[in-house]
Amino acid sequence: MKHFMFFLVSLLSLEASHPTSYNMCISCHGKDGKNTAFGYSDVIAGWPVEKTEQVLHRYRNGGYRGNMRDFMVCITAPLTQKDLQEIAHALSLK
Secondary structure, three states: OHHHHHHHHHHHHHHHHOOHHHHHHHHHHOOOOOOOHHHOOOOOOOOOHHHHHHHHHHHHOOOOOOOOHHHHHHHHOOOOHHHHHHHHHHHHOO
């Protein structure tokens, strides 16, 4: 029973620290946001919420001119405003 409770608490803490919308970021930026995606991006962990939201909006709207622009347009296109806010908030806490 103790192991089961530990497992449940672990799952709840993982969900609280990483919103579902952030899962699509993990494969490139890492679980903690400290990877440079394919060696092109900056480390995004610890960015202010406003900066992250602005960059994600610009990617989603096709206005950002980074190396991974086309890829990021596809990734951010289906995200809602709430998703962008959750991702920005999660990254700011790293």
